[in-house]
Amino acid sequence: MSAPSMMLYYNAASPFARKVLILLHETGQAGRVGLKPVAVTPVNPDAEVCHDNPCGKIPALCLADDNVIHDSRVILDYLDHQHAGHPLIPRDGPARWRRLTLASLADALLDAAVLIRYETFLRPEEKHWSDWLDNQAEKISRSLAYFETEAVTELSAHFDIASITLASALGYLDFRQPNLGWRSSYPRLASWYYEVSQRPSMLETQPPA
Numbered sequence: 001m002s003a004p005s006m007m008l009y010y011n012a013a014s015p016f017a018r019k020v021l022i023l024l025h026e027t028g029q030a031g032r033v034g035l036k037p038v039a040v041t042p043v044n045p046d047a048e049v050c051h052d053n054p055c056g057k058i059p060a061l062c063l064a065d066d067n068v069i070h071d072s073r074v075i076l077d078y079l080d081h082q083h084a085g086h087p088l089i090p091r092d093g094p095a096r097w098r099r100l101t102l103a104s105l106a107d108a109l110l111d112a113a114v115l116i117r118y119e120t121f122l123r124p125e126e127k128h129w130s131d132w133l134d135n136q137a138e139k140i141s142r143s144l145a146y147f148e149t150e151a152v153t154e155l156s157a158h159f160d161i162a163s164i165t166l167a168s169a170l171g172y173l174d175f176r177q178p179n180l181g182w183r184s185s186y187p188r189l190a191s192w193y194y195e196v197s198q199r200p201s202m203l204e205t206q207p208p209a
Ligand SMILES: N[C@@H](CCC(=O)N[C@@H](CS)C(=O)NCC(=O)O)C(=O)O
Pocket: 013, 014, 015, 016, 017, 040, 041, 042, 043, 055, 056, 057, 058, 059, 070, 071, 072, 073, 114
């Protein structure tokens, strides 16, 4: 196998980086991308990441021509144009906008979960803002309720951009909020997630134990 032609700044705990890894596995491209592990938080930026992505966030993908693509949504779009199989982001029609909207909601759920992590893990306890934390938690529960009642059947139809993003988000909830107990409130989603969790792309990209 030839050497990877691209390099991904990532962290095994990052759910946004996991989205990229899942798509790489699903589309048979994992061997094309070398992985560069970095540890970043909003209060501990990494100089090399900041050089390539001024906002300091991961994932960021360095291409063979030295251009850098960042934000997981943009990276997934780029990589989905780099394989010959069935696109994981519908190219046009109503399916495109529906699946991207579902993915966007799962990304927003993830943003809320990551912000909760920063508030509870990085900020001193006496400075925690409970109203703010409660409202981030509400964003998560409203989004889960929507997926449960309005989207789980659609999700089951394809493992694509929407499913990858939601699966990564649910995996992150299990990883960072193991006591949340979301499965009892959202049983259809739990059963969907159980099924997709068996996919090789999910098993090979699990967050650290
Ligand atoms: N919208 C971005 C979010 C990326 C993101 O928030 N990544 C986190 C790690 S999970 C990060 O880099 N945090 C460092 C920071 O916010 O400075 C994406 O989809 O890639």
